[in-house]
Amino acid sequence: MLALQGRSLLGDAHNGLFLAAPRRTGKSTFLQGDLAPALQQAGVEVVYVDLWADTRRDPGTLIAEAIARALEAHLGLVARTARKAGLKAVKVAGALEIDTGKIGQIDGLNLVDALRSLQQAAGKPVALIIDEAQHALTSEAGEAAMTALKSARDQMNQPGRVNLMLVMSGSDRDKLLRLVVNAGAPFYGSQIQALPPLDTGFIAHVAGLVEAQRPDLVPVDRAALQEAFAAFGHRPQFFMAAMGAVLSPLSGHSGRFEPALQQAARDQQAQDEAQMESDYLGLKPTEQVLLWRMLDQGPRFRPYDAEALRFYRDKLGRPVSVQQAQKALESLRQRTPALVWKSARGEYAVEDAAMHRWFQARRDAGTWPPDPQQGRLLPDDA
Structure with a gap:
């Protein structure tokens, strides 16, 4: 202030x-x-x-x-x-x-x-x-x-x-x-x-609400809640929805609720990653290498420079023209939801920043690209 x-x-x-x-x-x-x-x-x-x-x-x-x-x-x-x-x-x-x-x-x-x-x-x-x-x-x-x-x-x-x-x-x-x-x-x-994510104060508030409404669960394991919240990407909407589900009398859970909440967080994380992998694998090969380059370069991404065109050729095993790259970028923008963002000045970026984190995690784990054939890409119509 x-x-x-x-x-x-x-x-x-x-x-x-x-x-x-x-x-x-x-x-x-x-x-x-x-x-x-x-x-x-x-x-x-x-x-x-x-x-x-x-x-x-x-x-x-x-x-x-x-x-x-x-x-x-x-x-x-x-x-x-x-x-x-x-x-x-x-x-x-x-x-x-x-x-x-x-x-x-x-x-x-x-x-x-x-x-x-x-x-x-x-x-x-x-x-x-x-x-x-x-x-x-x-x-x-x-x-x-x-x-x-x-x-x-x-x-x-x-x-x-x-x-x-x-x-x-x-x-x-x-x-x-x-x-x-x-x-x-x-x-x-x-x-x-x-902007710092919600932290221990938020977790303490949620734990206090649970303890006030469910005395049988006192004390709530705050460390377990914090771990689950982090796995949900510090997104309170998903976290609270999962809390409501595991605490519901209809959930069928008995005993402590924290393990079920942690499992729900892991399931959500796996679901998010599976959706991104599905989106990526559903693209044509030229679109895949364009998105790959964008994820790798971040704000340094230039779609048509010599290095980018060399990257596309190396990954596809064939040259990609500027016109083909333009067509692939436009296709990525027109998808629902869009995978690529474009500024009025012609700058491009991945629409959802979460894809950068997914890409980085897979690359660090040595599991990129998300392809059963380890990146062997076939020709397309682009």
Whole structure:
């Protein structure tokens, strides 16, 4: 909190806080249930937008509309009064004029002016929280919105006073890095921070609930719960669902429930890995080697450079043209669910970051590629 407000000697959060955490590990719950209320309690106007709330709509539009709704909430009474008086425009804090007929619409009012107007109308600092911010990079309007937000930050914040706080989260650190990692990135120089997963405090809370409702299970083995939670990938939704199942009177379990919970975690992990293996083996050979290269290279992936084309040829035993690679990438993007993500600048990445962890684990274990014939790939139509 202090860092966001520019009151901490260390860190750069007042220039933008970038948080990365895997999907379903409680990131959005933290942003909406913990961070946003804490900011509001500290006298900050909070605007929250989830860019995955509707992936069919342009992320730039979603950002603009979230800011517009917050602005309209503050100016609604002023606007109605102005209209009754026959005025066409109202002034915010005696400065910026806003067309009362366009309040709630960003067309004609850029994001910088809209955020400045919101801060002046609210009479307090503004915090814009963008969940799944990496999705903004998938459209030109989204990229433009990010650049505008950087400009708004630079114009609205002054030494010793932060009027605009930017918090951006992502479920894939590699994708989020594209907002900060090179000189052309809108927030070049900022750092990505890993959002810590739920820890022993969460496990203690769950164990306490079980002990309160089931005295016959006192004491609950907290270490066993922690191990199961880790095996579930620190995903509370899956963990709690499994807890409910093994504690149900209909489960058929007798005695201690912890071993059954640990087994459920191992089963879930095996199921996740089996699904990824099935997805991979269901691809055409050219698609497989493209995905293999992407998993191996991460943010360094370049689909058509000489090294990549050599890699494809070595694995397939035949050359792959740029056109064939393009066709394979597009096929990977069009799958349901998509296996590959593409930015507006033509950068590619694996859609689900969990595949990177699966790939790394198999490679470390010497079981990559996941093919009974150890990577012997046959020609395809690509």
